[in-house]
Amino acid sequence: MGEFELIDNFKKILAKPSKSVLVGIGDDTAVTLPPKSRLLWTIDCVVENIHFDFSYSSPKEVGWKALAVNLSDIAAMGGKSCYALVSLVIPKRITEKKLSEIYQGIKECAQWAKVDVIGGNISKGDSDFVLDITVIGEASKPLTRSGAQEGECVAVTGASGFSAAGFCALKKWGKRARSKYPESTEHHLRPKPRLDFAQVLAKNGVSSLIDISDGLSSELNHLSKESKVGIEIEEKLLPFEPEVKKIAEEMNRDPLSFILHGGEEYELLMTFPFSKFASISGLALQYGVPLTMIGHTVRSPRKVQLRDRKGKLKNLLPKGWTHF
Amino acid sequence: MGEFELIDNFKKILAKPSKSVLVGIGDDTAVTLPPKSRLLWTIDCVVENIHFDFSYSSPKEVGWKALAVNLSDIAAMGGKSCYALVSLVIPKRITEKKLSEIYQGIKECAQWAKVDVIGGNISKGDSDFVLDITVIGEASKPLTRSGAQEGECVAVTGASGFSAAGFCALKKWGKRARSKYPESTEHHLRPKPRLDFAQVLAKNGVSSLIDISDGLSSELNHLSKESKVGIEIEEKLLPFEPEVKKIAEEMNRDPLSFILHGGEEYELLMTFPFSKFASISGLALQYGVPLTMIGHTVRSPRKVQLRDRKGKLKNLLPKGWTHF
Numbered sequence A, B: 001m002g003e004f005e006l007i008d009n010f011k012k013i014l015a016k017p018s019k020s021v022l023v024g025i026g027d028d029t030a031v032t033l034p035p036k037s038r039l040l041w042t043i044d045c046v047v048e049n050i051h052f053d054f055s056y057s058s059p060k061e062v063g064w065k066a067l068a069v070n071l072s073d074i075a076a077m078g079g080k081s082c083y084a085l086v087s088l089v090i091p092k093r094i095t096e097k098k099l100s101e102i103y104q105g106i107k108e109c110a111q112w113a114k115v116d117v118i119g120g121n122i123s124k125g126d127s128d129f130v131l132d133i134t135v136i137g138e139a140s141k142p143l144t145r146s147g148a149q150e151g152e153c154v155a156v157t158g159a160s161g162f163s164a165a166g167f168c169a170l171k172k173w174g175k176r177a178r179s180k181y182p183e184s185t186e187h188h189l190r191p192k193p194r195l196d197f198a199q200v201l202a203k204n205g206v207s208s209l210i211d212i213s214d215g216l217s218s219e220l221n222h223l224s225k226e227s228k229v230g231i232e233i234e235e236k237l238l239p240f241e242p243e244v245k246k247i248a249e250e251m252n253r254d255p256l257s258f259i260l261h262g263g264e265e266y267e268l269l270m271t272f273p274f275s276k277f278a279s280i281s282g283l284a285l286q287y288g289v290p291l292t293m294i295g296h297t298v299r300s301p302r303k304v305q306l307r308d309r310k311g312k313l314k315n316l317l318p319k320g321w322t323h324f
Helices: A003-013 A059-075 A096-113 A162-180 A182-189 A195-202 A216-227 A242-250 A255-261 A274-286 B003-013 B059-075 B096-113 B162-180 B182-189 B195-202 B216-227 B242-250 B255-261 B274-286
Strands: A021-023 A030-032 A038-047 A080-090 A116-124 A130-139 A152-157 A208-211 A230-234 A268-273 A291-298 A304-307 A313-315 B021-023 B030-032 B038-047 B080-090 B116-124 B130-139 B152-157 B208-211 B230-234 B268-273 B291-298 B304-307 B313-315
Touching: A003 A096, A003 A116, A030 A080, A030 A116, A038 A059, A038 B080, A038 B116, A038 B130, A059 A080, A059 A096, A059 A130, A059 A195, A059 A208, A080 A096, A080 A195, A080 B038, A080 B130, A096 A116, A116 B038, A130 B038, A130 B080, A130 B130, A152 A216, A152 A274, A162 A182, A162 A242, A162 A255, A182 A242, A195 A208, A195 A268, A195 A274, A208 A216, A216 A230, A216 A255, A216 A268, A216 A304, A242 A255, A268 A274, A274 A291, B003 B096, B003 B116, B030 B080, B030 B116, B038 B059, B059 B080, B059 B096, B059 B130, B059 B195, B059 B208, B080 B096, B080 B195, B096 B116, B152 B274, B162 B182, B162 B242, B162 B255, B182 B242, B195 B208, B195 B268, B195 B274, B208 B216, B216 B230, B216 B255, B216 B268, B216 B304, B242 B255, B268 B274, B274 B291
Parallel strands: A080 A116, A230 A304, B080 B116, B230 B304
Antiparallel strands: A021 A030, A030 B038, A038 A130, A038 B030, A080 A130, A152 A268, A152 A291, A208 A268, A230 A291, A304 A313, B021 B030, B038 B130, B080 B130, B152 B268, B152 B291, B208 B268, B230 B291, B304 B313
C-alpha cells in the first residue's frame, strides 16, 4: 500500500469531523476555526519497545494510548482537547492490518474524548516504529505548575502506582497478567485521563495542576520548583491499592516505589486553598472521581518532603520516569 | 545529559518568544493567544538516512530543513506561520554537540520565518533519529488545492528540479558537490519556502495553491483531482536551470525527470484567472520571486497532460516522491 492509500485508509476509519473543521485530511494543512480564548498545544510520542511492546499491547491499545497521553497534557492545564494530528514513522515490518487496528484505537480514544483527528503525516522508517501525536485544546484560564501558594492542600485523583505495577506484571507474565491484575494492566495499556474533571477543576479555584505522567515524586518536585513553595507529603495518606500492593509483594518490591516513582500515570495532581476543600471534594464525588488529599504546601524548605509512618520527614527526590 | 537538561539546553538556545506566547517551554502544554481568523496546522517529520544523511548534511542544516518543510505547508495555504513544537526521538549515537547544532539550525530557521518555538518533546529512540515538527499558522482565506477553475493560468515560483538534482549530486560526490553545484545543493539542504509571497498570493486572487514537495507531476495531479479540472503543461515553458541540466548530463539522466518528478522542492504551484496575470506577475517582480507560467487548466480530459517540444500531448502521471 502506498503513502496516499494509507492516508485514505486512515481517513475512512476516522469519524466525520465536527463543523469547526474547515479542511481536514488531504490538503497541505488542516484548517479550523480558532479556539475562543487561549490555545493549548502539546506533542508527545510513543516508540515501539521503549513505550510499548506488541507482545502484550494490542495495536488498538497502542493507538488509544498514543492519543491519550496527549489529552492528559491538555487536561493537566485544565483545558478541553479539540483536535489532533497523527504523525507515523513506519518501518517495513509493521503490517497494514496492524496499522488499521492502531487507527481504530486512535479513533476510539478520539471519540471517547470528543476530539477530531484532522490530519498528520506518514513516513517510512528505517527500524523504529514511532507514533507522534499533537493535540490542540482550549481553556479560558489555563492552570500551570506555578500557581501553588504556601499553606494549600495537595491532592491527587485516582491512585498512583497502577500503571507502573501493571507494566511490571506485563513484563513478567505477558498477556496473562491481564486477568490476574485487570486494574493495573488496564491503567497501563489504556489510560483514561480525567478530561471532564480537569475542566471542572479549572473553574473551581484550583491554584496549580499537573498530570503525574513522569511519576508522583518527579511531578511534586516540578510543582515545588515552578511554584517556589515546599511540599510535605504524608505516607499514610497515599492511596495504597490492593492490586499494587499484591504485585509489589510478588516482585519483592516496596509498593511505595510504584506509588511515588512509577511513571505513565495520567492522574491529576493539584493544589488548592484549604477553604476550597469541601467544594472540590463535593465536585469529585459528583463526577465519580476518587480524590485523595496527600499533603500540603509550606513556605520552607522549598523542596518536597515525605513524612513516613513514624512521623519522620525525609527529602523526596524526583525518581520518576526519565528518558536517557 | 538527562531529558530535562536537554530541554533546558534547547530553551537557552532559542530566542525569547513573542508576547502572544503566554506559556512556553516547561509546562504540560504551551499556551498562546489564538489566531484571529483561521487556524492552519501541519506536522511533518524527517528521519535520518531516509530524509537526511549526516555524511553530507550539517546538523544545522538538518534542523533548518526539519522546520522549513512545515513552514512550506503553511505557505502552501497562503498562510503565515506563527508557532512550532519540536518532537525528537534520539538514539544513543547522537551526541549532545550534534543536538545543540540541530537546535541552532531550528532557531535560525525560526528567526528567519519569525516563528516562535514554544515546546515539544524529547524521547529516547532505539535506532532511528526522528525530528517531528508541528507548526501552527493563520490565514483569513486559506487557499486549498480544490479552487482551480477551467481556463486558468498554471504557474510555479522558482525552478523545480534543483533539490532532486542537488540530492543526486550529494549522493554521488558527497560534500564536494556543494562547491560544484551551489544552487542545487543549497536548495536541497537549506530550502527557503516562499513565506512572504505566499501571503501576497492569498490576497491577490489566486484560486488554488500547493507546494511541490512531492514533485511537480504529483502535485499537478493533486490539483487536478481536487479541483476537478484538467491541466495542460508545456514542456517548452518549464524552467530548465543550467545546474540542473549539468547534473543530469553528468548522471546520464534526462533533466526533465528532475524537473517533473523531483521531490523535496518547496516552491509554490498555483492557478489564477488569466485576468490576474499582469497583476500577479507584477507582484512577483516586486517581491523578487521568479514566477513562470507553465500551462493552463482545461475542462476535459480531467487529467494532467504534458505537451512536448514537438507539440504532442501525453499523460503526465504522478511519479514524484512517495514513501513505501
